[in-house]
Amino acid sequence: MKPGALGPQPAIDLTAKVTTPENIEFAYRLAGPFRRLNAFLIDLMLRAAILFSLFLLAICSGIASAWPLWDSTPQIVMSLLYFFFDWFYGLFFETLWNGKTPGKQTCQLRVISVNGRPISAYQATIRNFLRLGDLAPFVSFEMLIKDASPAYVIPTGAVALTCMFLSRRFQRLGDLAAGTMVVVDDLTWIPPKIKVGDAAVMKLVSAISPSFRMSRSLQRTVASFVERRPNLTKERRVELAKLIAPSLFARAGLPPETNADDFLCALYLREFDLRHSTDLAGKSTRGRTPTSTRTTPVELLASDNPPTPPR
Amino acid sequence: MNTAKLLEQRRQMWSELDTICNRWQSNSLRKSTTAEEATRFAALYRAACSDLAMAEQWSLPPATIDYLQRLVARSHGQLYRSSRFPVSRWWNYMTVIAPQAVFNDFCVKLACIVFFGLFSLAALMGWAESLFPRFAERVLGEDQIMMLERMYGQPLEGNHRQYAAAAAGYIQHNTSIGLQCFALGPLILPSLMKLAYNALSLGASFGYMARPDVSAGDTFFEFVTAHGVFELMAIALSAAAGLRLGLGWLITGGLTRRDSFLQSGEKAMPIILVAVVLFVLAALVEGFISPSELPYAVKVAVSIASAGVLMFYFCILGYPAPAPAKKSTSLKINWNANSEAQG
Numbered sequence: 001m002k003p004g005a006l007g008p009q010p011a012i013d014l015t016a017k018v019t020t021p022e023n024i025e026f027a028y029r030l031a032g033p034f035r036r037l038n039a040f041l042i043d044l045m046l047r048a049a050i051l052f053s054l055f056l057l058a059i060c061s062g063i064a065s066a067w068p069l070w071d072s073t074p075q076i077v078m079s080l081l082y083f084f085f086d087w088f089y090g091l092f093f094e095t096l097w098n099g100k101t102p103g104k105q106t107c108q109l110r111v112i113s114v115n116g117r118p119i120s121a122y123q124a125t126i127r128n129f130l131r132l133g134d135l136a137p138f139v140s141f142e143m144l145i146k147d148a149s150p151a152y153v154i155p156t157g158a159v160a161l162t163c164m165f166l167s168r169r170f171q172r173l174g175d176l177a178a179g180t181m182v183v184v185d186d187l188t189w190i191p192p193k194i195k196v197g198d199a200a201v202m203k204l205v206s207a208i209s210p211s212f213r214m215s216r217s218l219q220r221t222v223a224s225f226v227e228r229r230p231n232l233t234k235e236r237r238v239e240l241a242k243l244i245a246p247s248l249f250a251r252a253g254l255p256p257e258t259n260a261d262d263f264l265c266a267l268y269l270r271e272f273d274l275r276h277s278t279d280l281a282g283k284s285t286r287g288r289t290p291t292s293t294r295t296t297p298v299e300l301l302a303s304d305n306p307p308t309p310p311r
Numbered sequence: 312m313n314t315a316k317l318l319e320q321r322r323q324m325w326s327e328l329d330t331i332c333n334r335w336q337s338n339s340l341r342k343s344t345t346a347e348e349a350t351r352f353a354a355l356y357r358a359a360c361s362d363l364a365m366a367e368q369w370s371l372p373p374a375t376i377d378y379l380q381r382l383v384a385r386s387h388g389q390l391y392r393s394s395r396f397p398v399s400r401w402w403n404y405m406t407v408i409a410p411q412a413v414f415n416d417f418c419v420k421l422a423c424i425v426f427f428g429l430f431s432l433a434a435l436m437g438w439a440e441s442l443f444p445r446f447a448e449r450v451l452g453e454d455q456i457m458m459l460e461r462m463y464g465q466p467l468e469g470n471h472r473q474y475a476a477a478a479a480g481y482i483q484h485n486t487s488i489g490l491q492c493f494a495l496g497p498l499i500l501p502s503l504m505k506l507a508y509n510a511l512s513l514g515a516s517f518g519y520m521a522r523p524d525v526s527a528g529d530t531f532f533e534f535v536t537a538h539g540v541f542e543l544m545a546i547a548l549s550a551a552a553g554l555r556l557g558l559g560w561l562i563t564g565g566l567t568r569r570d571s572f573l574q575s576g577e578k579a580m581p582i583i584l585v586a587v588v589l590f591v592l593a594a595l596v597e598g599f600i601s602p603s604e605l606p607y608a609v610k611v612a613v614s615i616a617s618a619g620v621l622m623f624y625f626c627i628l629g630y631p632a633p634a635p636a637k638k639s640t641s642l643k644i645n646w647n648a649n650s651e652a653q654g
Binding site for chain 2: 018020022024026027028075076080082083086087094095098099110112118119121122124125126130132159167173176177183185186216223224226227272
C-alpha cells in the first residue's frame with residue numbers, strides 16, 4: 001500500500017475509503033476488536049464442535065469396522081482433519097466464501113484488501129498462518145497457581161490488540177503482513193424511517209416563503225439534525241434547533257416566536273420529501289413522478305442507466 | 312431541482328440492486344444466475360456508483376448517502392470476488408519463484424547457520440562425555456533420555472498397519488511446530504527461541520545416541536536417517552520465513568515500516584510453503600520408510616537421495632539466472648493481487 005493512496009483520513013475514523021475501478025470513492029465501516037472477537041469465538045467453538053463430532057465418529061467407526069486393513073483409518077483421518085482445521089480453516093473459508101468464515105458471516109464481517117479488492121488466496125494464507133503470533137503472548141496458569149497443569153495455556157492476544165490500536169484500520173499482525181482489513185458487511189440494511197409529519201410542521205411547510213433557498217451546508221445540517229432527532233429528548237431537540245433556527249426566521253418570512261424544532265423539520269420536508277414521509281426502503285413505488293417532470297441533471301444521468309423493466 | 316423527486320426516481324433501482332445482492336449472498340443461488348441478470352446487475356451497480364458520486368452535488372440527506380455507501384459496498388463485494396490459488400501457476404511458482412526466493416533470502420542463511428550450528432554444537436557436546444559431562448542429560452532431562460532409550464531399545468519392527476496412521480500423525484504434529492515457528496516470527500525472539508530449543512534438544516539427542524556405550528543408538532540412527540534431511544531443513548526454513556517477517560518491520564530499507572512488513576510477508580510466503588511441503592515429505596518418509604524392516608543401506612540411499620533433491624531444488628533451480636529472473640518478477644506481481652491495483 002502506498003502511503004496516502006486512500007487519501008487523507010482523519011486520525012480517529014471508523015471508516016476506510018476505497019476507490020473502485022469505476023472511480024467511485026466509498027467508505028467501508030471498519031470492524032473493531034470486540035466485533036471481531038465474537039466472530040473469532042464463534043469460529044473457535046465451531047471448530048471445536050466439528051473436531052469433537054469427528055472424534056466421536058472416528059471412535060464409532062473404529063469400533064464398527066472389523067476390516068483389519070482399515071483399523072487405523074479413523075486415526076489417520078482424525079490427524080489430518082485436525083491439522084486441516086487447526087491451520088487451514090480460515091484460509092479455506094475466506095478463499096471460498098469471498099473473505100468470510102462462518103463466524104464472520106454470523107457477525108456480518110468480511111476480510112478485504114486494504115485497497116478494497118477482495119482478498120486473494122495468498123493473503124488468506126498469510127493472515128491465517130500468523131494468527132498464532134497474534135494470540136501471543138501466552139499466559140500459563142502455572143504463573144498464578146503453582147500446582148496447575150501446564151496444559152492450560154491462555155492466549156492473551158496482546159499482540160493483536162496492540163497492532164489494532166496502532167494501525168489506522170484495526171489491522172492485526174496477520175492483516176498487516178497480508179495487506180488486509182476486516183470490514184462490516186451488512187447483509188441487509190434498511191435506513192431508519194424518518195417521520196416528522198405532525199400538523200404544526202405541515203402548516204409551517206406551506207408558511208415558509210417560496211423564495212427561501214438553502215445552501216448545501218445548511219441542507220446537510222438540517223438533514224443531520226432531523227435524522228438524529230428521534231434519539232433526542234424534546235427539550236434537547238429545541239435546544240439544538242435554537243442554535244441555528246432563529247437566524248433563519250427572517251429570511252423564511254416567519255415570526256421569531258416560531259418553534260425552532262418544528263421549523264427545521266419543515267425545512268427538511270420541504271427540501272427532501274415529496275410525500276412528507278421518507279421511505280428509503282423503496283418498497284412502495286406509487287409516489288413515482290411521471291417522466292415528464294424529470295429535471296435536467298437526472299435526465300443526463302438517466303441516459304447511461306438501463307431502462308427500467310416493465311412491471 | 313427538488314431532491315425529493317430525484318430520490319423517488321432512484322429508489323426503485325436501488326432496491327432492485329439490493330434484491331440481487333441479497334439473492335447472491337447465498338452461494339447456492341449465485342450459481343443459477345442468468346446472463347441477463349448479471350448484465351442487469353452490472354448496469355444497476357454502475358448507476359448506483361454514479362448516484363453516489365453525484366450525492367454531494369444533489370445534496371442528498373446523510374442517511375441516504377449512508378445507504379448508498381453500503382449498497383455500493385455490498386455490490387462491490389459481489390462483483391469482485393476472492394481469487395483462488397490459480398492452479399495454472401502452481402507449477403511455475405513452486406519450481407521457479409519459490410526456489411529462487413529461498414536461495415536468495417538472507418534469513419534462510421541466517422536461520423540455517425543458527426539451527427545447524429547449534430545442532431552440531433549440541434551434538435558434539437552431547438557426544439563428548441569426557442569433555443562435557445552430563446551435557447545431554449541436562450539439556451534433555453533424565454525422563455526424556457529414559458523415554459528415548461525405551462523407544463529405541465528394541466529393534467524396529469515393521470507394523471504395516473500403523474504406517475499410514477503414524478505418517479498422518481507426524482504431518483499434523485511436525486508441521487504444526489513449523490507453522491508455530493513461522494507465526495511467532497514477527498515477534499522474533501519466541502521464534503528464535505523455538506528454533507534454538509529444537510536445535511539444542513535434537514542435537515543433544517543425536518549426540519547422546521552416538522555415544523559408543525548407548526545401546527539404543529543403532530536403532531535410533533536407523534530410524535532417523537531416512538527422514539532427517541527433510542525434517543531438519545523444514546524446521547530451519549519455517550523459522551527463516553518467520554525471521555523474514557520479523558526483520559521486515561525492524562530493517563525497513565527505506566520503506567515505511569508498514570510497507571516493509573507487507574513486502575516481507577510476500578517474501579516469506581514461498582519459504583513457508585516450501586517448508587510445509589518438506590514437512591509433509593518428511594512425515595511420509597518417517598511414517599513409511601523409517602520404521603520399516605528395509606535394510607539400512609536403503610534408508611541411507613533415501614537420505615542421500617533426499618539431500619540430492621534438496622541440493623537440486625535450492626541450488627540449481629534456485630540459482631538466479633538472468634532471463635528467468637525477469638520472468639519470475641512479473642509473475643510474482645501477478646500472483647499477489649496486492650502489488651497491482653492502486654495504479
